[in-house]
Amino acid sequence: MFASPDDVRTRLAAGNYLADGHIATTVFLADALGKPLLVEGPAGVGKTELAKAVAQATGAELIRLQCYEGLDEGRALYEWNYRKQLLRIQATPEGQDWADTHDDIFGDEFLLARPLLTAIRRTEPTVLLIDETDKTDVEVEGLLLEVLSDFQVTIPELGTVAATRRPFVVLTSNATRELSEALKRRCLYLHLDYPAPEREREIVLAQVPGITEALAEQLVRTIATLRALDLKKSPSIAETLDWARTLLALQSDALDEEAIARTLGVVLKHVSDQTRAAKELGLPTAESV
Numbered sequence: 001m002f003a004s005p006d007d008v009r010t011r012l013a014a015g016n017y018l019a020d021g022h023i024a025t026t027v028f029l030a031d032a033l034g035k036p037l038l039v040e041g042p043a044g045v046g047k048t049e050l051a052k053a054v055a056q057a058t059g060a061e062l063i064r065l066q067c068y069e070g071l072d073e074g075r076a077l078y079e080w081n082y083r084k085q086l087l088r089i090q091a092t093p094e095g096q097d098w099a100d101t102h103d104d105i106f107g108d109e110f111l112l113a114r115p116l117l118t119a120i121r122r123t124e125p126t127v128l129l130i131d132e133t134d135k136t137d138v139e140v141e142g143l144l145l146e147v148l149s150d151f152q153v154t155i156p157e158l159g160t161v162a163a164t165r166r167p168f169v170v171l172t173s174n175a176t177r178e179l180s181e182a183l184k185r186r187c188l189y190l191h192l193d194y195p196a197p198e199r200e201r202e203i204v205l206a207q208v209p210g211i212t213e214a215l216a217e218q219l220v221r222t223i224a225t226l227r228a229l230d231l232k233k234s235p236s237i238a239e240t241l242d243w244a245r246t247l248l249a250l251q252s253d254a255l256d257e258e259a260i261a262r263t264l265g266v267v268l269k270h271v272s273d274q275t276r277a278a279k280e281l282g283l284p285t286a287e288s289v
Contacts, residue, residue: 017053044236060125
């Protein structure tokens with residue numbers, strides 16, 4: 001999909017995803033080597049956005065498997081449409097052999113493909129996003145090992161389904177639990193952290209038309225100060241962009257203490273974080289703004 005790391009940077013930038021050299025090189029290698037890409041880092045640093053940007057840059061369809069505790073094989077891979085199977089059985093002509101009925105109801109017509117199988121079967125360019133992999137149970141991680149090793153799945157009633165065109169796979173993790181070494185061995189690894197203020201300013205300017213360079217500079221410096229505090233949840237890049245759009249909506253041309261106090265809820269979503277920020281930054285109280 002990509003000719004070089006520079007090609008990655010250029011094409012991702014066209015979609016307003018600003019990748020540094022390390023990100024661009026890792027994405028290029030994942031594509032060139034046909035390896036899944038495991039992207040790890042705190043919430044809100046752009047891991048999911050990277051998968052979306054790759055899909056947009058390459059014209060691929062994005063298929064997303066959102067992981068959560070309790071996710072099972074049926075939701076991740078495939079399941080049978082039992083209701084439709086039952087209706088077919090009830091409509092079976094009297095006297096038909098059960099073996100024929102069985103073969104009939106376990107055909108492709110009754111198969112409900114979930115994200116993993118859908119991605120494996122596609123012949124067009126595909127980006128498979130397995131989001132927040134660290135939230136799955138160990139059993140699902142074992143399923144991913146099988147899928148990501150050979151890019152094929154086995155359906156007992158139908159046989160093995162192998163990918164005719166490998167999807168570009170991005171797994172994200174917030175590192176709330178350690179993923180297995182077996183899974184990591186199958187992937188290239190990329191760690192993302194909050195961007196430096198200079199890069200975040202570039203992101204703001206690229207994605208928030210109309211904001212001045214001076215206001216963007218004030219914004220990202222304030223965000224950096226907030227992230228340095230011991231908060232329950234540090235502001236994400238998406239929240240930085242929301243804050244920039246908020247200031248534009250309020251027609252604010254400067255981020256002074258009063259403006260910060262009025263709009264702090266855009267970036268800090270816990271009252272304890274807001275209280276701490278107000279104290280550390282010496283912000284005016286809610287009653288005085």
